[in-house]
Amino acid sequence: MRTNQLGSSELYVSEIGLGCMSLGTDEGQAVKLIHEALDQGVNFLDTADLYDKGRNEELVGKAVQGRREDVIIATKVGNRRVEGQDGWVWDPSKDYIKSAVKDSLRRLGTDYIDLYQLHGGTLDDPVEETIEAFEELKREGWIRYYGISSIRPNVIREYVSKSNIVSVMSQYSILDRRPEEEVLDLLAENGISAIARGPVARGILSDRGQSKAEKGYLDYSKNELLDILKRLEEYGNGADLTHTAIRYALSHAAVACTIPGASSLEQLLHNIAAGTVEKLSPQDIQTIQAITRANQYEAHR
Template identity: 65%
Template sequence: MKRNKLGSSDLMVGEIGFGCMSIGTDEGKAVALLHEALELGINLLDTSDLYDAGRNEELVGKAIKGRRGEVVLATKVGNRRIPGQEGWTWDASKAYILSAVKDSLRRLGTDYIDLYQLHGGTLDDPIDETIEAFEQLKREGAIRHYGISSIRPNVIREYVSRSNIVSVMSQYSVLDRRPEEEVLPLLESSGIGVIARGPVASGILTDGGDGKLSKGYLGYAEEELRGFRSGVQSAADRPLAETALHYPLASPAVACVLAGASTSEQLRANVEAASRAPLSAEELAAIRSAVPANVYAQHR
């Protein structure tokens, strides 16, 4: 699998990364799926302390035991669980980040994290303090690099101008072209890599995605989505999911597309799709004619 440099870092990531939220909680199945991903050439494993209340990190840790050198390990911080309470609260404080990383390292069974990401972020956060926490963890060797996971252009701009982030994880797909105007040009010019999540738009951009249309997507109604799917299928003579996975990779800012899989079949289909030729200029133009570019209405 082709590998790309992630921003200004020394991390080389496969074009398809594994979004580990989809692996479930059964240890045997999860570990086997992650081992298969590594064998197929996927090296970026993305998890979070939030997923399954930390269980996801534990399973990733079991899967990479003895194989740490093969993996670019990414996890996230900021959503704080309060013992005895349902749900979680947002906490981007320096004290919490410095505490939470210890729990993530323990669950992952490692002494360093390749990419530690802020799992959200708002303009009301103590941003300088948040950055201080990540910089301290770099100096201490607990993390190699840090980034943010955000769809808020104003927050992204703050971290671009004030921090040493190497990446931004952002939702980006044929049906969610919002990053193209405000985010991708800024990150490309700043040498910051994009990890694109949600490439198949909750399954809508797959050949079996008809049943997903009735739920809508980003304000689009079922009939609009049906028209978009038809237009994308006409624009590129490929399986729909293959087109969907390749579309974000056409941006020079995007280093990796994050795809989830809960079965071996899905995993292998993702990797096979990535091995196909990139979308041509003609295909890209036809896709962009078929699906309008939407823009951020909030989080500006």
């Protein structure tokens, strides 16, 4: 498995990581999947305190016992549960971040987090205070580095200019090319890495694409998606669409890692196999971009 440096950090992440959100809550199954991923060369595991009300972090923690030094754990903060209420509220305050990290550390069964990410963000947040919280956690040794998980270009620009983030996690795929116009070049110019989530676009860019396309995707209608799938298949001439999709998400210089999710061993191994596939050529990338369109951020700014 190829590895890439994550921004200016000392972290070298496998180009294909594991998005742990879809692991489920069964401990045996989740631990088995994570162990297989690690055995196959994956070293980057992404979770969040939000996933399954903290259970996901617990499962990741159990799976990496005895292998902690070989794993880069990324988790997220900013969504706070209110006792007695359903759901979560957004809280990027310094007090909450410095409190929540202790709960994540306990659930993960570790004394440090490799990459701590703000799980969202808006321009109404107390950005300086939020950054101060991450910087203090870094100085105190609870986290090694920090980043943000956001699809908002204006928020990303704030953190690029004001903080020491090493990464930005954002949705990016053949069907969601929004980061190409406003985000990826900005990150590359500032030595910050992108972590691409959703590379197979909810399974549309897979062998189950026709059924997954039923409800459309972003600004694509079902019929548009079916036409795109047909044209990609024709151009690929037998190439596996999932592998092409993962390789596309990795094709921009800013992208250090992509994190497809997996809920079965078959799906996990299939995703990881994209690491053995040749990189896309400039011609491949141009053709794929001609088949799709460069979407733009509108609602999320």
